[in-house]
Structures are given as C-alpha cells and as structure tokens.
Amino acid sequence: MxxxxxxxxxxxxxxxxxxxxxxxxxxxxxxxxxxxxxxxxxxxxxxxxxxxxxxxxxxxxxxxxxxxxxxxxxxxxxxxxxxxxxxxxxxxxxxxxxxxxxxxxxxxxxxxxxxxxxxxxxxxxxxxxxxxxxxxxxxxxxxxxxxxxxxxxxxxxxxxxxxxxxxxxxxxxxxxxxxxxxxxxxxxxxxxxxxxxxxxxxxxxxxxxxxxxxxxxxxxxxxxxxxxxxxxxxxxxxxxxxxxxxxxxxxxxxxxxxxxxxxxxxxxxxxxxxxxxxxxxxxxxxxxxxxxxxxxxxxxxxxxxxxxxxxxxxxxxxxTAPPAVLPGQRTPARPARVRLALAGVSYRSLRDVDLRLHAGELLAVVAHEPRDAEALLDLLRGRVPADDHRGTVTVDAVPVSDLSIDALRTQVLVEPHDTALFEGTLRSNLLVHSGDPDPDPDPGVGVARPAGQVSADAVSAEADPVLAAAITAACADDIVGLHPGGLDHPVTDRGASLSGGQRQRIGLARALVADPPILVLHDPTTAVDAATEQRLAAGLRAARHGHDRPDDPAAPATLVVTSSPTLLAQADRVLVLAAGQVVGSGSHHDLARTDETYRAAVLR
Known part of the structure; x- marks a missing residue:
C-alpha cells in the first residue's frame, strides 16, 4: 500500500x-x-x-x-x-x-x-x-x-x-x-x-x-x-x-x-x-x-x-519552504587529477564556460564583470540547483549535484570577498572551519582526520605550528602581536573592531588553517597595502603549493578570483572571463604582454 x-x-x-x-x-x-x-x-x-x-x-x-x-x-x-x-x-x-x-x-x-x-x-x-x-x-x-x-x-x-x-x-x-x-x-x-x-x-x-x-x-x-x-x-x-x-x-x-x-x-x-x-x-x-x-x-x-x-x-x-538545492549522497572515491571542472556551463551571465583546476595548481580567474565572478562563485559554493544551469560542475570527477553536503564542504571551501567574522576571539574565528565534526566516541582509539581538520584542543597553544604557519602566510602576525591578548583578543560582531584589511587577512588565515583540498578565494587582498599584498601572495603560494607534488592527485588546488597583478603573478595559469565567456588563458606575464584588454584591466 x-x-x-x-x-x-x-x-x-x-x-x-x-x-x-x-x-x-x-x-x-x-x-x-x-x-x-x-x-x-x-x-x-x-x-x-x-x-x-x-x-x-x-x-x-x-x-x-x-x-x-x-x-x-x-x-x-x-x-x-x-x-x-x-x-x-x-x-x-x-x-x-x-x-x-x-x-x-x-x-x-x-x-x-x-x-x-x-x-x-x-x-x-x-x-x-x-x-x-x-x-x-x-x-x-x-x-x-x-x-x-x-x-x-x-x-x-x-x-x-x-x-x-x-x-x-x-x-x-x-x-x-x-x-x-x-x-x-x-x-x-x-x-x-x-x-x-x-x-x-x-x-x-x-x-x-x-x-x-x-x-x-x-x-x-x-x-x-x-x-x-x-x-x-x-x-x-x-x-x-x-x-x-x-x-x-x-x-x-x-x-x-x-x-x-x-x-x-x-x-x-x-x-x-x-x-x-x-x-x-x-x-x-x-x-x-x-x-x-x-x-x-x-x-x-x-x-x-x-x-x-x-x-x-x-x-x-x-x-515548509522547499530547499533551494537538493544535494545528492555521493562522496568522491579518490582524488582526481582534475580536482574541479566546469564543462559547457551556462548560468546567469556565464555562457558555455569551460574550466579545469588541476591537483597542485594555483589558478587565477580574472572576471571583467563582477556579475560573472558572482555567478561562478555561486556555482562553486553548490548553491545553484542542477536545473538552473546548463553544463556540468564536477569535484574530483563527481557532479556537484550528486555530492552530499558534507562531502562538498569537506572538498571545497569558498572564502568570500566580504569576510564574515563572528563575535568571540581571534582564535575562535581562525578555528571556525577546523573543528572535528564527529568527535571520537572512544578517546582511546585514534581516528584519522581528513587533511586540514585540526581539533580545537590541538591548537590551544599559541605556538601551534599549523595555526602559526597560517597566520604568517596570511600576514596576520601583526594583528595577533598588536594586542596583549594575542589570539584571545576579543572580536566584535562581524569583525567591526578590526579594519577591512585585518578582516581579510584573518579570513585568509582561517581558510589556510582549514587547508581544504580545493580552496576558492575571492579578491582576498583588496583592502591591504601593496607591500602586504606582495608578502601575502607569496605566503599563499608557499602555504598551499610550497611542496612540488606534480604527480600527486591529492595535492591541494587553489582558485583565486582576482584582478590583483601581485596574485596573478603567483598563479600557474590565468583564465580570463569577459561577457560571460572564457576569452583567454595563459600565464599572467604572457597575457599582460599579448592581451591589451587584459593589461588595461589588471595593470592599473
């Protein structure tokens, strides 16, 4: 019945x-x-x-x-x-x-x-x-x-x-x-x-x-x-x-x-x-x-x-409101050499976009129009129902629509341009992505955590190497050292007690502490000065891709949506979006030398 x-x-x-x-x-x-x-x-x-x-x-x-x-x-x-x-x-x-x-x-x-x-x-x-x-x-x-x-x-x-x-x-x-x-x-x-x-x-x-x-x-x-x-x-x-x-x-x-x-x-x-x-x-x-x-x-x-x-x-x-997205139940069986791929994707302003992010690669995307960047980021966040776009978006060869929410969160972390900080301390904000979601019911039995997941107890000390390395790579040392409380310095709601540049650096450090397999950043340096931006770009490159692992399919991959020449110079490859379509691909130096539109957009 x-x-x-x-x-x-x-x-x-x-x-x-x-x-x-x-x-x-x-x-x-x-x-x-x-x-x-x-x-x-x-x-x-x-x-x-x-x-x-x-x-x-x-x-x-x-x-x-x-x-x-x-x-x-x-x-x-x-x-x-x-x-x-x-x-x-x-x-x-x-x-x-x-x-x-x-x-x-x-x-x-x-x-x-x-x-x-x-x-x-x-x-x-x-x-x-x-x-x-x-x-x-x-x-x-x-x-x-x-x-x-x-x-x-x-x-x-x-x-x-x-x-x-x-x-x-x-x-x-x-x-x-x-x-x-x-x-x-x-x-x-x-x-x-x-x-x-x-x-x-x-x-x-x-x-x-x-x-x-x-x-x-x-x-x-x-x-x-x-x-x-x-x-x-x-x-x-x-x-x-x-x-x-x-x-x-x-x-x-x-x-x-x-x-x-x-x-x-x-x-x-x-x-x-x-x-x-x-x-x-x-x-x-x-x-x-x-x-x-x-x-x-x-x-x-x-x-x-x-x-x-x-x-x-x-x-x-x-x-009773229906969910905007109906996730699947799958989890990637193993890391793929192409960690993230868009094939013939059309969504909002995007038209037939093809994009591949390989294991170990730092890929930069220059979007001449902000709406193209927002549409791309929404797709990567998994917020777009499969029926609302054409083409396929895959993570480790599995369509995003087939992934479970936990699998997508484990594989992809999108750090937005508008950094969201919460009321608490610098430490609690830096560890917001890195808690163990499934505590071990038996403390005597060790449970292997996925890469990048660090328990709050493991970073309780100021000198924790993972946390310290992330803070250094994001050029956030001065924020921690500026206050007597260090990592226990209080942060007000939405980080209002910090400047825009400080919020961006704390947000980047938080993403680096999480160390996801696929990290997506959106304009992470717009509120910092040129000298800090130079150090931050080098720190990001060293933290995510400092080890040469070209044949390792589990190597982390990073996608940065930006028009910063400093960040673009650190990228292995740059993809250019104009009018919703991919109009160029190559290294930053080659594109700056051969593409006048690209040069005008990023070398201001």
Whole structure:
C-alpha cells in the first residue's frame, strides 16, 4: 500500500502540533486554572451562604466555620493559579525555544531555502513570530478556564433561578459569538503589521551591514530616507492594527458591562418580588460582577488567537519552504587529477564556460564583470540547483549535484570577498572551519582526520605550528602581536573592531588553517597595502603549493578570483572571463604582454 506523503504544514496544523507537543503540561495547566476559576466563581456563593447562615442567624460557630471554609477556598484558588500558571508558562517558553530553533535551522540550512524572505525578516520571524505562535498555549488554557468559570456560575444561577441561569447560559455564548465577528479584521491588520515590521527590520539589517559602503558612496542620506519611509509605513500599519485591537477590547468591555448590568437588574427585581432571598441576591450580584472576568478573558483569547494565527502562518511559511538545492549522497572515491571542472556551463551571465583546476595548481580567474565572478562563485559554493544551469560542475570527477553536503564542504571551501567574522576571539574565528565534526566516541582509539581538520584542543597553544604557519602566510602576525591578548583578543560582531584589511587577512588565515583540498578565494587582498599584498601572495603560494607534488592527485588546488597583478603573478595559469565567456588563458606575464584588454584591466 503506497505511503501517503505528510500533509503540508499550515498555520492550523502548526498550532495543533504545538498543543500536542505539550499536552502533559497543557492538561495539568488547564485542570489547575479551571480549578482556580471554579473556586473564584464559588466565592460569591460562599459569601451568600455566609450571610444567610452565619450573619443573619448570629451563630458564632457558623461564622467561624464559614471563615475557615472561605480561607480554605482562597488557599485552593491561590495555589491552583500559581501552579497552573507555572505549567502554562513553562510550556510557552519551551515551545518558543523549539520554534526558534526550527526557524533558525531552516534559515541556516546549507541547502538554502525558497522563502523569498531577507535575513531581517527571518530574524523577525525567529524572534517575534515564534514567541507569538507559542501563545496559543496561553489562549487555549485561559479560554478553557474561562468556560469552566462560566459553567460553574451558570450552574449556581440555574440552582437559584432557572430563568436567570438560562439567560446567562444563552447570553454569554451569543455575546462571545458576536465579538468573534471582529476577529478576522484583527487577524488581517495584525498580519499586515507583522509583515511591515519584518520588512523594516530586514531593511535595517541590510543598512547596518553595508553602512561602511554607504558612507564610502555618500549614500547615507538616501539610505536614511528609505528607512524613514519604511518606518513610517510600519508605524501607520501598526497604528491601524492597534486601533482595531483597542476597538475590539472596548467593545468587549462595553458589551460585557451592559450584559452584567442586565443580569444584576433582573436579580434585584426578583429579590424585591421575593423570588430569591437576600443571600441569593448577593450571590447573583457577585456572580454578575465575576462573570465579567471570564467574558473579558474570552475576548482576550479571541484577540490573541488572531495575532497567533497570523504569526503561525509566517512561521509555517518558513518551515515548509522547499530547499533551494537538493544535494545528492555521493562522496568522491579518490582524488582526481582534475580536482574541479566546469564543462559547457551556462548560468546567469556565464555562457558555455569551460574550466579545469588541476591537483597542485594555483589558478587565477580574472572576471571583467563582477556579475560573472558572482555567478561562478555561486556555482562553486553548490548553491545553484542542477536545473538552473546548463553544463556540468564536477569535484574530483563527481557532479556537484550528486555530492552530499558534507562531502562538498569537506572538498571545497569558498572564502568570500566580504569576510564574515563572528563575535568571540581571534582564535575562535581562525578555528571556525577546523573543528572535528564527529568527535571520537572512544578517546582511546585514534581516528584519522581528513587533511586540514585540526581539533580545537590541538591548537590551544599559541605556538601551534599549523595555526602559526597560517597566520604568517596570511600576514596576520601583526594583528595577533598588536594586542596583549594575542589570539584571545576579543572580536566584535562581524569583525567591526578590526579594519577591512585585518578582516581579510584573518579570513585568509582561517581558510589556510582549514587547508581544504580545493580552496576558492575571492579578491582576498583588496583592502591591504601593496607591500602586504606582495608578502601575502607569496605566503599563499608557499602555504598551499610550497611542496612540488606534480604527480600527486591529492595535492591541494587553489582558485583565486582576482584582478590583483601581485596574485596573478603567483598563479600557474590565468583564465580570463569577459561577457560571460572564457576569452583567454595563459600565464599572467604572457597575457599582460599579448592581451591589451587584459593589461588595461589588471595593470592599473
């Protein structure tokens, strides 16, 4: 019998899953909060009984017993609320954490995602929408507890007078149903407010990330105007949503007040006519005042459910987004002499590109147009689905689309031009690629690591030869030696505490520490001075290709996308891309002597 695929995750299914995942705490929380509300509803009844059986009769023993009973009632309702609320809050925070982890895992999935959302919007969903979605737990427990309170109050009222009890039983559902007519409007405006806030957050993230570039281009004023317009739009949408929310609350409070006034008026008329006693009248008035709380709670739950539904839809959109790339399961059987190859590849601006990177080779690529370089780097990162390009991209004779994610990461490391550093220390940033992903479960048994994978323990000392050699090759000695903390010098988020040249050198040193079989670099020297660039180019050559291993298919290979003549001079071969096509190949010196366009592009 064929297995049916799982149903797509919608907002409704996500909310049901949330409730199922915490059914233990939810059951306990609902039971205790319902007990609390039932005890609250019993307070007016207890007061009415005390008036009739103790105050009116003047019996001391009845009064003492009544006070003790009332104290016990308040003890029950207090502890029931305390522990019920604790269970509910624990479930809410636990679910918030789990949803945030799920959204973050989807956003960081190496296969990518087709959400169409920017980083700032994903951040807003992981932070705000995940927390708001978990509030379905609070809405559910509060709603059930409110219904329990109304059930107890209605039962007492039915006992006192059937007509009065039926009035409450029929009037409250009608009131709640009428109030729910506004819920779709609240949902739509809340969803619009969340989307606008996410877009503004995304824009703010983009502007902060590119602030230095904006300053360099003199575009800060234009960027500020864009953010101001987006912020004003978000403010307007938020005010509309808040206005609707306030209107909803106001109508809820007003309608419930009128309803309760009617109940109290009818009870007073019955007391005057002698249909109910004074104690029953006190009970009815007390219950009439109390019923306002569960009615308002039901209104709050309706309003909260509208916001929860909108957030759940945004979270479900992220969690159900298909991956951008579907990787394979293969791993290269052995290193090939051609470590990396593009055969007839057309993608975006690229047209029928052929490229071969041999074992032990340092290949440079000069792209006259930045878009050609970006398209090439996206292909090498494995971010492009096989259906989105023509031709084949292979690593060690295996198509990239057939490689597993782990195999591709082990074989190819692409160090981007915009070096991404993380908050921590110089050491933690240098070792970000070099941790052992599969720790040995038995410390007594040695496990051979792939080339370039160095455990964090192995580089804990300042004098570690692998780390020291990488730092020297990347000309990062002065960065480490400049600070008293050395490798333990703190680095702020995105490396903001370092200059552009320092970030580039730390990024290159990090790539050299990882020592991947295939290293791809994109403009690694644009922010350093000429003297440093000369030393860095020589250091890169020595670190990656200092040992002459022409017949070793496992020799590391390096591809550098650059227009730096210093780096080009160190390359074994230079490939020239123009208008998306390969238009030249040879050594840097030969191309500079024979190709005028090449010479004009790189010898500035």
């Amino acid at each position: 064929p297995v049916r695929p799982p149903a797509p995750l919608t907002a409704a299914r996500l909310l049901r899953r949330t409730l199922r995942r915490h059914r233990g705490r939810l059951t306990g929380g609902v039971a205790l909060l319902s007990l609390h509300q039932a005890a609250e509803a019993a307070v007016p009844l207890a007061i009415g009984l005390i008036v009739e059986q103790a105050v009116a009769t003047g019996e001391l023993s009845a009064l003492v017993g009544s006070v003790v009973g009332l104290a016990a009632l308040f003890t029950v309702l207090t502890f029931a609320w305390r522990f019920g609320a604790r269970l509910t809050e624990a479930a809410i925070h636990s679910e918030t954490h789990r949803l945030r982890v799920e959204v973050a895992a989807r956003a960081l999935d190496p296969r990518g995602h087709r959400t169409g959302l920017r980083s700032g919007e994903l951040l807003a969903i992981a932070a705000a929408d995940a927390e708001r979605t978990a509030l379905i737990i609070r809405a559910s427990t509060v709603a059930v507890a409110a219904l329990a309170a109304l059930a107890v109050a209605s039962a007492v009222l039915l006992t006192i007078d059937v007509a009065l009890g039926l009035g409450v039983l029929l009037g409250v559902p009608a009131l709640v149903a009428a109030l729910q007519a506004l819920a779709p409007v609240v949902t739509r405006r809340t969803a619009a407010q969340q989307a606008a806030a996410g877009a503004t957050t995304a824009l703010a993230t983009d502007l902060v990330t590119g602030l230095r570039a904006l300053r360099g281009l003199g575009a800060v004023d234009n960027a500020a105007r864009r953010y101001r317009d987006s912020s004003r739009h978000t403010l307007a949408v938020t005010l509309r949503a808040t206005t609707m929310s306030g209107l909803y609350q106001g109508i809820t409070a007003g309608a419930s007040g009128l309803f309760l006034a009617a109940v109290a008026g009818v009870a007073g008329w019955m007391a005057i006519r002698g249909r109910i006693s004074i104690g029953e009248f006190i009970t009815v008035v007390g219950l009439a005042q109390f019923v306002a709380e569960p009615v308002r709670a039901l209104g709050f739950c309706g309003q909260l459910a509208a916001a929860v539904w909108a957030s759940a839809g945004r979270v479900a959109r992220v969690l």
